[in-house]
Amino acid sequence: xxxxxxxxxxxxxxxxxxxEDTGEIVRDVFSFDNSRAGFVQFISVLKTLNPTLKxxxxxxxxxxxxxNLKMFLADNGLDFMELNALLVHKFKxxxxxRGVKTDKTDARLIANYLCKVEFxxxxxxxxxxxxxxxxxxxxxxxIKDRTKYLISITNFLDRTFPELKPFLNDNIxxxxxxxxxxxxxxxxxxxxxxxxxxxxxxxxxxGKFSVAKFYKLKDLAKHTIGFTYPTDTFExxxxxxxxxSINEEILKVETKISxxxxxxxxxxxxxxxxxxxxxxxxxxEIEDINRFVSPDKLLAYAGLDPRIYESGTMSSKGKMNKKGxxxxxxxxxxxxxxxxxxxxxxxxxxxxxxDEGKAHRVxxxxxxxxxxxxxxxxxxTQVDFDPSLVK
Numbered sequence: 310x311x312x313x314x315x316x317x318x319x320x321x322x323x324x325x326x327x328x329e330d331t332g333e334i335v336r337d338v339f340s341f342d343n344s345r346a347g348f349v350q351f352i353s354v355l356k357t358l359n360p361t362l363k364x365x366x367x368x369x370x371x372x373x374x375x376x377n378l379k380m381f382l383a384d385n386g387l388d389f390m391e392l393n394a395l396l397v398h399k400f401k402x403x404x405x406x407r408g409v410k411t412d413k414t415d416a417r418l419i420a421n422y423l424c425k426v427e428f429x430x431x432x433x434x435x436x437x438x439x440x441x442x443x444x445x446x447x448x449x450x451x452i453k454d455r456t457k458y459l460i461s462i463t464n465f466l467d468r469t470f471p472e473l474k475p476f477l478n479d480n481i482x483x484x485x486x487x488x489x490x491x492x493x494x495x496x497x498x499x500x501x502x503x504x505x506x507x508x509x510x511x512x513x514x515x516g517k518f519s520v521a522k523f524y525k526l527k528d529l530a531k532h533t534i535g536f537t538y539p540t541d542t543f544e545x546x547x548x549x550x551x552x553x554s555i556n557e558e559i560l561k562v563e564t565k566i567s568x569x570x571x572x573x574x575x576x577x578x579x580x581x582x583x584x585x586x587x588x589x590x591x592x593x594e595i596e597d598i599n600r601f602v603s604p605d606k607l608l609a610y611a612g613l614d615p616r617i618y619e620s621g622t623m624s625s626k627g628k629m630n631k632k633g634x635x636x637x638x639x640x641x642x643x644x645x646x647x648x649x650x651x652x653x654x655x656x657x658x659x660x661x662x663x664d665e666g667k668a669h670r671v672x673x674x675x676x677x678x679x680x681x682x683x684x685x686x687x688x689x690t691q692v693d694f695d696p697s698l699v700k
Contacts (some may be wrong), residue, residue, distance in 0.1 A: 311335065311358055314420025315368040316412050317375045323412040325420050338413040348381045367423040369394040388430040397422050432597040441569045442593035448562045448586055451555055458552045465545055469537050470496040472529045484513050494545040495537050499530035576687035579694040582648030587640050594637035598688040608681050611637045629674060645677040654699035
């Protein structure tokens with residue numbers, strides 16, 4: 310069998326080919342570009358090998374730089390294995406204490422590591438899942454951007470009209486708050502609102518914005534301790550335009566995610582409290598549930614498994630590992646927070662952990678682990694969620 314180790318980088322990839330049994334080098338380290346021509350060059354080298362011998366191709370996961378190579382190998386019917394970079398680094402540490410790192414030595418290291426581990430081919434690539442992952446990451450980025458601009462709007466109000474936030478119960482995302490900022494922007498204009506402005510506010514709030522509240526707002530704006538610059542009207546409009554634009558993009562992305570989810574057979578959305586985007590993110594990060602032989606493997610992939618320390622007669626379990634998929638762990642922890650509001654069974658389990666003396670965040674992490682085991686059960690058996698699964 311041939312072992313083919315590839316060190317992936319942004320513009321080129323370094324590759325070495327050797328025999329697994331003897332360690333004999335068939336083709337010493339060579340480079341090929343991260344381009345169509347480079348990949349064709351790589352395939353042409355593989356065609357010179359003995360066709361009767363199988364090939365083990367492996368490379369580390371390095372952000373997104375390996376994605377094009379993965380798709381090309383899959384399209385050409387070649388099996389490959391993604392390697393955990395941390396495990397490869399630990400393997401290197403077991404071989405030498407020297408701090409040597411080059412692309413060529415990394416390619417050799419990856420090939421040697423492939424010789425030592427069981428070859429687990431990457432599951433068949435499903436384009437809907439890859440598209441879903443990309444959209445979910447885009448959605449997360451947009452949410453972060455929206456939060457950043459909301460903070461900027463808050464900071465603007467802290468300077469120009471600090472009394473407005475407490476007046477609106479700190480809800481500057483409300484329709485009333487956004488109406489005031491879009492139409493008037495600065496306190497001097499809010500102070501000069503007329504009765505027509507009140508009618509607009511009353512209709513917007515469905516009658517909840519009273520006359521007394523209207524005149525109190527005008528008085529707060531007139532006597533505010535805040536100060537304004539001549540450019541503040543322009544600034545708040547600029548902030549709101551970007552904020553609105555991000556909201557529009559979020560809606561578009563969520564529509565696309567919904568369309569893709571309709572083409573994917575998953576039972577995760579049957580769990581009340583897990584929203585569309587959260588379910589999509591979990592599905593996209595797992596990719597194929599058959600990659601995991603047990604719930605424990607899925608827990609480890611999410612980085613939710615506890616650290617275990619044993620020495621002599623001492624044995625203990627510590628904090629969660631946090632060595633797996635950051636995106637999967639984040640969304641599972643968030644889902645654990647939300648399912649307790651919609652599922653009595655999940656809340657009972659959470660309450661049980663709290664009664665044992667565990668802090669809120671620790672209890673949520675236990676619930677996230679329980680959620681992983683339930684998700685594994687639903688996806689492997691293709692059954693809808695049943696509260697009896699929460700024990």
